[in-house]
Amino acid sequence: xxSLQDQLLKAGLATKQSARKANTERRKKKKQQKSGQQVEASxxxxxxxxxxxxxxxxxxxxxxxxxxxxxxxxxKEDKLRIVQILQHHQVTGVDGEKIYNYTFNNKIKKMHLDxxxxxxxxNGRLALCGVDETTYLVTSETADKVAALxxxxxxxxxxxxxxxxDEDDPYAEYQIPDDLMx
Numbered sequence: 001x002x003s004l005q006d007q008l009l010k011a012g013l014a015t016k017q018s019a020r021k022a023n024t025e026r027r028k029k030k031k032q033q034k035s036g037q038q039v040e041a042s043x044x045x046x047x048x049x050x051x052x053x054x055x056x057x058x059x060x061x062x063x064x065x066x067x068x069x070x071x072x073x074x075x076k077e078d079k080l081r082i083v084q085i086l087q088h089h090q091v092t093g094v095d096g097e098k099i100y101n102y103t104f105n106n107k108i109k110k111m112h113l114d115x116x117x118x119x120x121x122x123n124g125r126l127a128l129c130g131v132d133e134t135t136y137l138v139t140s141e142t143a144d145k146v147a148a149l150x151x152x153x154x155x156x157x158x159x160x161x162x163x164x165x166d167e168d169d170p171y172a173e174y175q176i177p178d179d180l181m182x
Contacts, residue, residue, distance in 0.1 A: 127157035
């Protein structure tokens with residue numbers, strides 16, 4: 001029975017020179033193993049190690065890219081959820097004569113409001129939120145919910161004003177006019 005090496009030589013798939021090289025490598029490995037020295041990896045083992053390393057690097061790169069895509073998808077979902085909340089809870093039908101100025105994307109914007117809505121916005125019962133160049137007038141509770149998801153969406157939310165009247169105030173009887181504008 002002939003060895004695989006002899007069969008490859010007869011078939012012409014290997015040369016005598018490659019067979020001698022393989023034999024010497026095998027002898028060197030056995031000699032190094034007997035003497036306790038570290039065995040140098042053969043060309044085939046080096047290729048396998050390089051392939052394994054490349055696969056591992058590709059897997060790490062793919063997982064990082066996947067995480068980045070997942071983050072972008074989550075941000076998009078959050079933005080759509082915020083827009084949906086704002087559109088659903090938007091206060092409408094508030095056009096009037098009073099003008100409320102606010103800043104949005106470093107630009108001063110104006111909103112025309114009726115007296116009731118203007119007072120509610122100034123006193124903190126209403127708030128302004130903005131997404132994609134669109135401003136929404138919503139209740140302060142809705143603004144708090146949206147601010148919990150994305151604080152940069154909140155444009156204007158004034159502190160709630162409580163009308164605590166001091167009984168010792170000598171000017172309590174005199175009311176400040178509503179139409180007083182500074």
